[in-house]
Amino acid sequence: MPDTTALSVSLLANGDETDVRLERTVAAIDWNALASLACSLHAATSSRWGNQLSGGYNVVRFLHLDDANHTVVVARVPYRPDDGWTREYIEAFAPQMSSEVAVMRYVMARTSIPVPRVIHHCIEADGGGVGSPYIMMTKVDGVPLSSIWDDMEDAKREIVLRMVVDILLELASHRFDKIGTIFQRESDDATKQEWYVALTVGSPHDTSIFKDISSRTFTSAVDYWTAYANANLETIRDTNFGSDSKIYSYGHAWFMRSIIPALYDPSLDATGFPICPGDFHSQNIMIIDSDTSPRIAAVIDWELSSPHATSSFAQYPLFIVDHPAWEDGKMITHYANEMFVTKRHLMCLCERLR
Structure with a gap:
């Protein structure tokens, strides 16, 4: 040793x-x-x-x-x-x-x-x-997708994106009866594994907003987001005393809360709530055979993954959306412009596969 x-x-x-x-x-x-x-x-x-x-x-x-x-x-x-x-x-x-x-x-x-x-x-x-x-x-084989994505040929990007979409679609097909946190009951019989959803678990570093909604599970996404919005309003009310922007922050948050029931479609969750990966970023997608026919060897880091509202699940993979370094929504380099064309193509592909 x-x-x-x-x-x-x-x-x-x-x-x-x-x-x-x-x-x-x-x-x-x-x-x-x-x-x-x-x-x-x-x-x-x-x-x-x-x-x-x-x-x-x-x-x-x-x-x-x-x-x-x-x-x-x-x-x-x-x-x-x-x-x-x-x-x-x-x-x-x-x-x-x-x-x-x-x-x-x-x-x-x-x-x-x-x-x-x-x-x-x-x-x-x-x-x-x-x-x-x-x-x-x-240990899993491969390299993080983030380390090779920018230099991949478009044809290989399509191969990877199809596999990413397949993973997301499969996760979307596994539904739970409430929003919360997944746990597993201990059993000596490997054939009788059982999972259940309990109170929401957050990070020890969570803000008061997350702590306020962790005291219960939710069978309605509208109820979840309303509770979240109420907790946000309480946080704004109880902090930043004397701030000139406080009244505007509170008014904006109040308005957002008021439109939740009108905007959210409960039918999205008619079959339950899908597992939302907590950190489904390209650095956690491991790729093998990247020079020939790339394949996803594993998805790592499932921390803070849990059943959540379908609206939260239905997002594009982060590595094909706008980069935060773009200034005022504008691409800042010729390379970024080329990436934008590829991004639009891949997003259309993603839509067709959904």
Whole structure:
């Protein structure tokens, strides 16, 4: 097993030394304990830690096992909070991780959408001796679509977009009876897996608006958005005292609330509420064979995915919509103009496939 001190040094030698969250998290984790657990689950005699990645919320490490299949385990550890894993913080965070695992297992069991397999996870504050909650999952092949999309030929983009649309259509076909958060009931019988929807789970960093609507589930999208709008009005009312723009913000929010019942079509949700991916961005779509016939190898990062209103689900993939760097809605480079032509073509294709 690798030395923990050496691991800490190597983790911080990847250009992330200024990120105090990474440093704090690395120091708190017993990487040997995590590696030992992975070895025991795979009957591996030894292991070695490989590359590490760090994003906005997590540290990800790749563990190479010395087993018959040369398994590579992905260990994902959330950044340690400033005050540590307090009871209040873990109570807010644990359901979020439990739901992510439940969604991944649901998608793997009930759809043809490729996702990483969850090997093991722990939502306890100390991770059962590891020092943090964590998820261990299988490594998937490929590269993020975001790293190759801009340079892909249009014909290959169409291939990828067709697969993206197929994934979205399949997710849209899986409906739940309420807006909320998906969880899985524990069962020793793998043939009797059962999922259910409970109270909405948000991030521990959520604003008061999300906290206000997390106290119940919703069987009506109109009720959900009305509750959301009311919470937004209360937030505007109770903050920014003395601000000149407060009255205009409140008036705008009040107007938006008033038109919800007239604009929303309840028939969209007649068959239930689809699973809305929480982060269906191109960096989470893994592509293989990009030089020949590109295929989606997996969709990763299902955090904060949940049943939601059909209107929220029905959106174009973000990588074919207007870029926020465009000034006043105008394209700023010749390259952007070329991309606009491609984007229009792909959006038309997307419409035909829906």
